[in-house]
Amino acid sequence: MSVCVTLVSARRAVAPACLWTGWSGWRKACAGGFRLVPSRARSGTRPRAAGHLPVRCCVQICVEGNIASGKTTCLEYFSKTSSIEVLTEPISKWRDVRGHNPLALMYQDPLRWGITLQTYVQLTMLDRHLSAVAAPVRMMERSIFSAKYIFVENLFRSGKMPEVDYAVLSEWFDWITANICIPVDLIVYLQTSPQTCHERLKQRCREEEKVIPLEYLESIHQLYEEWLIRRTSWPVPAPVLVIPADHNLQRMLHQYEENRAKILAASCL
Ligand SMILES: Nc1ncnc2c1ncn2[C@@H]1O[C@H](COP(=O)(O)OP(=O)(O)O)[C@@H](O)[C@H]1O
Ligand SMILES: Nc1ccn([C@H]2C[C@H](O)[C@@H](COP(=O)(O)O)O2)c(=O)n1
Numbered sequence: 001m002s003v004c005v006t007l008v009s010a011r012r013a014v015a016p017a018c019l020w021t022g023w024s025g026w027r028k029a030c031a032g033g034f035r036l037v038p039s040r041a042r043s044g045t046r047p048r049a050a051g052h053l054p055v056r057c058c059v060q061i062c063v064e065g066n067i068a069s070g071k072t073t074c075l076e077y078f079s080k081t082s083s084i085e086v087l088t089e090p091i092s093k094w095r096d097v098r099g100h101n102p103l104a105l106m107y108q109d110p111l112r113w114g115i116t117l118q119t120y121v122q123l124t125m126l127d128r129h130l131s132a133v134a135a136p137v138r139m140m141e142r143s144i145f146s147a148k149y150i151f152v153e154n155l156f157r158s159g160k161m162p163e164v165d166y167a168v169l170s171e172w173f174d175w176i177t178a179n180i181c182i183p184v185d186l187i188v189y190l191q192t193s194p195q196t197c198h199e200r201l202k203q204r205c206r207e208e209e210k211v212i213p214l215e216y217l218e219s220i221h222q223l224y225e226e227w228l229i230r231r232t233s234w235p236v237p238a239p240v241l242v243i244p245a246d247h248n249l250q251r252m253l254h255q256y257e258e259n260r261a262k263i264l265a266a267s268c269l
Contacts, residue, residue, distance in 0.1 A: 060138050064228065069196075102117040107209070122144060122176070
């Protein structure tokens with residue numbers, strides 16, 4: 001059985017290997033997949049160039065796809081490999097921040113609570129990107145990029161986010177990506193039809209998501225396709241491995257196995 005997989009290369013939006021470029025470059029280089037060193041703010045000393053150059057210490061892969069496309073299931077599969085660390089989306093935080101549930105609030109009243117959820121998503125995703133690495137390969141569910149390019153964009157374009165909220169979130173996002181190096185080596189895009197996701201969403205039956213109509217998943221799908229396939233919307237921060245993901249679980253696991261080598265070789269792309 002042949003399985004269709006497309007590997008689309010992309011010019012990186014952020015340079016993965018940062019040499020000394022002054023304090024701004026240093027701050028960028030020290031984030032994410034780089035070994036952390038004391039910052040000027042913490043130590044008050046400027047790092048010596050030799051011996052302090054940041055060392056790349058892991059391959060970072062982001063698994064992208066529509067809601068209920070199978071990202072968590074994919075990550076669960078790869079989590080059994082000892083050299084791979086998986087980071088799922090911090091959804092438990094989005095459902096409970098000091099006793100509040102911004103995810104539920106956003107679905108109840110996006111115009112009022114969209115900014116609240118997305119501000120927190122941006123923070124928690126940044127935290128995920130920058131957290132200390134524990135294995136040579138890290139697979140992470142979604143990214144700070146899709147949070148902005150897909151979900152914030154969808155709220156705004158559908159008229160469910162006021163322009164001022166969109167502007168403030170965009171300012172934050174632009175500042176973060178201009179000042180902090182967020183290295184991504186590969187994007188694995190689980191490409192599904194919105195109908196498949198709708199079926200899986202109903203089957204998963206997450207309380208907050210019961211209100212999600214098929215049209216919402218269609219909008220998210222279009223934004224993903226614009227970003228990662230047609231490349232007409234936003235910069236793509238890494239090469240994209242497209243895995244068709246409408247298939248049953250058994251066939252999906254087979255595809256994951258077939259793509260294991262490509263995924264693990266992400267640093268060579
Ligand atoms: N290939 C598949 N075929 C059928 N159901 C699937 C498949 N992959 C995942 N599921 C189920 O669909 C639901 C959503 O999957 P999940 O991995 O949680 O998606 P995501 O993390 O992208 O939201 C879950 O109930 C999961 O068990
Ligand atoms: N920036 C984001 C990211 C996610 N969500 C919502 C969408 C889903 O209801 C839930 C988690 O998604 P899944 O992992 O199941 O695809 O969080 C959002 O609103 N904004």
